[in-house]
Amino acid sequence: MEYEAVIGLEVHVQLKTKSKLFCGCATGFGAEPNTLVCPVCLGYPGVLPVINEEAVRKTILAGLMLECEIARFSKWDRKNYFYPDMPKNYQISQYDLPLCRGGHVGKFGITRIHLEEDVAKSFHFAASSGVDFNRAGTPLMEIVSQPDLRSPEDAFEYLTTLKEILVSGGVSDCDMEKGQLRCDANVSVRPVGQQSFGEKVEIKNMNSISGVRRALAYEIQRQIAALKRGEKIVQETRRWDDEAGVTSVMRTKEYAHDYRYFPEPDLMPVTVSDAWLEEIRRSVPELPEAKRRRFVEQYGLPEYDAEVLVADAAVAAYYEEAAACSKNPKAISNWIMTELLGRFADNKMAPAQLAELVAAIDSGQISGKMAKEVFAEMFATGKSASVIIREKGLSQISDAAALEAWVEQAMAAHPQSVADFKAGNTAAINFLKGQVMKLSRGKANPQLVGEILARKLQKA
Amino acid sequence: MSLHTLPVWQLRQKLRQGEVSPREATQALLDRIAAVDGKVKGYLWLNADDALAQADAARNGGALAGVPIAIKDVINVEGQPCTCASKILQGYIAPYDATVIRKLREAGAILLGRTNMDEFAMGSSTEHSCWGITCNPWDLTRIPGGSSGGSAAVVAADEAFAALGSDTGGSIRQPAALCGCVGLKPTYGRVSRYGLVAFASSLDQIGPLTKDVRDAALLLGVIAGHDPLDSTSVPREVPDYLAGLERGIKGLRIGLPKEYFIPGMDKEVEAVVRAAIRHLESLGTEVVDISLPHTDYAVAVYYLVATAEASANLARFDGIRYGLRVRGEDVIDTYAKTRGAGFGPEVKRRIILGTYALSAGYYDAYYLRAQKVRTLIRQDFEKAFAVCDVIVTPTTPEVAFRVGEKTSDPLKMYLSDIFTISANLAGNCGVSVPCGFAQKLPVGLQILGKPFDEETVLRVAYAYEQTTAWHKERPVL
Numbered sequence: 001m002e003y004e005a006v007i008g009l010e011v012h013v014q015l016k017t018k019s020k021l022f023c024g025c026a027t028g029f030g031a032e033p034n035t036l037v038c039p040v041c042l043g044y045p046g047v048l049p050v051i052n053e054e055a056v057r058k059t060i061l062a063g064l065m066l067e068c069e070i071a072r073f074s075k076w077d078r079k080n081y082f083y084p085d086m087p088k089n090y091q092i093s094q095y096d097l098p099l100c101r102g103g104h105v106g107k108f109g110i111t112r113i114h115l116e117e118d119v120a121k122s123f124h125f126a127a128s129s130g131v132d133f134n135r136a137g138t139p140l141m142e143i144v145s146q147p148d149l150r151s152p153e154d155a156f157e158y159l160t161t162l163k164e165i166l167v168s169g170g171v172s173d174c175d176m177e178k179g180q181l182r183c184d185a186n187v188s189v190r191p192v193g194q195q196s197f198g199e200k201v202e203i204k205n206m207n208s209i210s211g212v213r214r215a216l217a218y219e220i221q222r223q224i225a226a227l228k229r230g231e232k233i234v235q236e237t238r239r240w241d242d243e244a245g246v247t248s249v250m251r252t253k254e255y256a257h258d259y260r261y262f263p264e265p266d267l268m269p270v271t272v273s274d275a276w277l278e279e280i281r282r283s284v285p286e287l288p289e290a291k292r293r294r295f296v297e298q299y300g301l302p303e304y305d306a307e308v309l310v311a312d313a314a315v316a317a318y319y320e321e322a323a324a325c326s327k328n329p330k331a332i333s334n335w336i337m338t339e340l341l342g343r344f345a346d347n348k349m350a351p352a353q354l355a356e357l358v359a360a361i362d363s364g365q366i367s368g369k370m371a372k373e374v375f376a377e378m379f380a381t382g383k384s385a386s387v388i389i390r391e392k393g394l395s396q397i398s399d400a401a402a403l404e405a406w407v408e409q410a411m412a413a414h415p416q417s418v419a420d421f422k423a424g425n426t427a428a429i430n431f432l433k434g435q436v437m438k439l440s441r442g443k444a445n446p447q448l449v450g451e452i453l454a455r456k457l458q459k460a
Numbered sequence: 461m462s463l464h465t466l467p468v469w470q471l472r473q474k475l476r477q478g479e480v481s482p483r484e485a486t487q488a489l490l491d492r493i494a495a496v497d498g499k500v501k502g503y504l505w506l507n508a509d510d511a512l513a514q515a516d517a518a519r520n521g522g523a524l525a526g527v528p529i530a531i532k533d534v535i536n537v538e539g540q541p542c543t544c545a546s547k548i549l550q551g552y553i554a555p556y557d558a559t560v561i562r563k564l565r566e567a568g569a570i571l572l573g574r575t576n577m578d579e580f581a582m583g584s585s586t587e588h589s590c591w592g593i594t595c596n597p598w599d600l601t602r603i604p605g606g607s608s609g610g611s612a613a614v615v616a617a618d619e620a621f622a623a624l625g626s627d628t629g630g631s632i633r634q635p636a637a638l639c640g641c642v643g644l645k646p647t648y649g650r651v652s653r654y655g656l657v658a659f660a661s662s663l664d665q666i667g668p669l670t671k672d673v674r675d676a677a678l679l680l681g682v683i684a685g686h687d688p689l690d691s692t693s694v695p696r697e698v699p700d701y702l703a704g705l706e707r708g709i710k711g712l713r714i715g716l717p718k719e720y721f722i723p724g725m726d727k728e729v730e731a732v733v734r735a736a737i738r739h740l741e742s743l744g745t746e747v748v749d750i751s752l753p754h755t756d757y758a759v760a761v762y763y764l765v766a767t768a769e770a771s772a773n774l775a776r777f778d779g780i781r782y783g784l785r786v787r788g789e790d791v792i793d794t795y796a797k798t799r800g801a802g803f804g805p806e807v808k809r810r811i812i813l814g815t816y817a818l819s820a821g822y823y824d825a826y827y828l829r830a831q832k833v834r835t836l837i838r839q840d841f842e843k844a845f846a847v848c849d850v851i852v853t854p855t856t857p858e859v860a861f862r863v864g865e866k867t868s869d870p871l872k873m874y875l876s877d878i879f880t881i882s883a884n885l886a887g888n889c890g891v892s893v894p895c896g897f898a899q900k901l902p903v904g905l906q907i908l909g910k911p912f913d914e915e916t917v918l919r920v921a922y923a924y925e926q927t928t929a930w931h932k933e934r935p936v937l
Contacts, residue, residue: 039555039556042781043776043781044555044556044776044781044782045536045542045544045549045552045554045657045658045776045777045782046535046536046542046554046558046654046655046656046657046658047654047655048653048654048689048690048691048692049691050688050689050691051691078772080771080772080775080818082775082778082792082795084778084780084791087776087781088772088775088776089772089775089776089778090772090775129791131780258819258820260771260772260815260818260819260820260823261818262768262769262772262818262823262827265660265661265662265692265769266658266661266691266692267691267692268691268692
């Protein structure tokens with residue numbers, strides 16, 4: 001029998017905000033343990049939460065980018081469970097009225113997006129454990145997909161696309177190594193053609209997007225093999241061991257939590273006004289996929305160029321600014337891809353200056369070889385191409401009268417070469433060209449010199 | 461007249477005129493406490509040196525400059541213990557000031573000491589304190605009420621000029637009534653809860669316990685107002701409560717809810733309250749009969765909503781970050797042992813009740829249903845206040861009971877809040893003022909007002925008080 005997998009993903013994304021969700025403490029990764037804390041995020045007796053409006057705004061922005069329906073009325077709930085990384089032993093989250101519903105990541109549907117507070121981080125030592133509360137209270141967005149994914153590759157595509165969109169909107173940096181994006185998967189298998197779902201298994205502890213792909217591939221095969229052996233799949237939570245490349249049981253259904261959700265009495269519901277929603281809507285950036293399409297159409301770029309440029313929002317913006325001042329957008333792309341990527345942050349050249357450099361090449365003012373030298377100087381100093389060309393005396397001579405004079409001088413000085421050419425030794429033109437370049441001290445436009453020489457030699 | 465017997469506003473006059481110094485006022489109180497608190501046992505913690513140092517630093521200027529105030533042990537004062545009368549917070553020193561404490565400090569008040577209470581404000585007699593009982597100054601064999609029993613007792617016994625308490629289901633008004641002082645529960649959202657250790661977040665309010673109505677108005681004016689640290693505090697202007705006191709009550713309509721004069725109530729208490737109502741009528745008010753039809757459900761609704769919220773609010777006391785820790789074999793065992801040893805029986809009872817009410821399969825039947833009935837109770841008040849300006853009732857169905865009388869029967873204990881609970885569920889404001897004696901023990905008159913209409917409530921209370929002498933009666937200790 002043929003089987004297919006049904007996969008749903010729950011993705012937690014830390015929002016890029018200066019302060020935590022319910023207090024004024026700074027968010028941050030890598031600070032000394034328990035230095036970004038206060039009575040509120042430590043859950044001291046008597047403290048109260050206050051909403052960070054920027055976190056709500058970023059969640060709505062993410063919702064708009066993923067084409068969700070934004071709730072005009074949304075509320076907070078307490079999710080109760082005991083764990084040392086949870087300062088209050090309840091998490092402020094959103095249960096039945098999340099900020100966003102519906103929407104999609106590429107071709108995969110999403111159910112909802114809600115906002116909640118992140119928990120602290122536990123560390124286990126030889127004989128004891130410690131908790132670092134720096135992370136506790138960081139705004140965390142949970143994005144729940146529809147069970148629309150059918151393969152580990154779908155999951156990979158979903159996560160890569162989601163990450164790209166959220167990064168492009170400045171919603172999150174989505175650095176999985178820093179725990180800014182974390183993913184749990186629900187996976188079941190069923191015979192192809194069957195409508196109802198199989199018994200689902202939740203997989204946790206996947207620390208990279210490729211880890212998710214590998215874990216799903218393993219788990220799907222495990223379930224199919226079990227079914228083929230005539231075994232039953234039981235609802236349970238399994239942990240992915242990245243090193244061993246296997247999943248193993250964490251807890252079974254009997255140990256499922258009853259979170260006893262109830263409305264958070266310390267916070268007022270969130271109401272989103274027309275004006276606020278409009279304001280956020282205006283700040284929605286173009287999605288990476290649309291931008292790639294537009295780069296191909298608007299600038300006539302190959303898809304490869306569009307992909308490379310759009311991958312970094314800052315690079316894409318730089319490109320667009322330069323291309324807007326240029327008649328040769330493809331040349332701009334070439335310069336950025338070959339010379340700027342990888343050291344973009346150190347670049348001192350304004351986009352319009354790059355366009356000016358390209359124009360100088362295209363008009364024949366400087367040669368491609370000169371351009372490299374000028375580019376290096378522009379990159380390091382931020383001076384304009386024209387200034388550098390003037391300072392270095394680099395300008396190419398394309399004036400026909402001047403070039404003709406040098407050509408005649410060279411022909412007169414080397415009659416043998418002229419004769420050789422006429423005798424059919426066409427390579428002699430290169431010697432004469434070299435002589436012209438020497439006379440011009442390298443500034444003659446080599447292409448024009450070639451043309452004039454050819455013309456004069458025919459007539460000679 | 462001894463200094464310690466003065467209400468705050470009179471003490472302020474003397475301080476302002478330089479007749480007495482803050483140190484003298486504080487010392488007078490410390491002497492009184494030394495003399496009688498062995499009997500009353502209202503204070504849990506007091507640091508005379510610290511209080512005198514605060515007195516010496518007090519500058520004449522603020523509304524409470526140089527006035528020592530007693531604080532219920534559930535409100536955080538930086539550098540002072542805040543145990544909530546619970547073993548689980550034994551040794552805990554508050555690392556920050558509650559917003560009301562910040563406001564008291566800004567007004568120049570001296571944070572004198574911590575008063576006894578029922579553990580985590582759960583109780584009506586102050587018998588559920590892990591540190592022992594507080595006695596009613598009028599009869600030391602009786603309870604002072606609760607949960608702010610310590611605050612009420614020290615004010616009544618002249619061991620404090622005034623005190624702060626908290627009221628979740630009557631915890632200010634009921635002990636004020638049983639100890640013969642004034643207790644005000646402000647409208648939900650009027651006073652910041654930041655720094656008040658939460659029992660039931662949607663019901664808790666901080667309020668003053670004072671010797672007279674003028675002091676209640678004075679203290680409310682200091683502590684009220686919007687606080688950016690409490691999202692449920694309301695951004696509304698704080699009126700001048702003192703200026704509003706003397707506007708008179710002629711023509712005001714006094715609502716009498718028929719559901720509050722019940723067959724089971726003490727006959728003497730009822731007679732005293734009815735006499736007080738007649739007195740209000742004689743002052744030119746119009747008494748109208750009203751109905752609050754869902755009153756019968758208030759206690760049931762309260763014990764579902766309050767316990768549900770408490771079950772989450774008290775989850776943080778786990779021995780991980782502060783307070784008591786009893787080591788177990790693993791973290792779950794540590795939780796169990798810590799909470800098992802740290803919480804008293806009433807707190808455990810309510811946590812279990814609240815956890816149950818929120819559990820999968822029971823939520824709709826208990827918590828959700830209770831919230832719906834709560835809405836009906838609030839609507840009762842809205843309808844009633846369409847035809848009257850204030851509602852007047854007895855504060856409690858009977859006078860202070862004997863120590864130990866109800867500890868074995870939680871339900872009986874719960875019913876002592878039967879007249880005060882509805883105002884918390886509806887969010888209204890209310891005050892209890894002394895209105896006479898039954899069995900030689902104080903009786904309280906409860907005046908309930910519309911949301912954010914503390915002004916009218918205080919005005920009625922003041923008019924009553926100024927034409928009677930009950931508030932001048934003092935227990936002999």
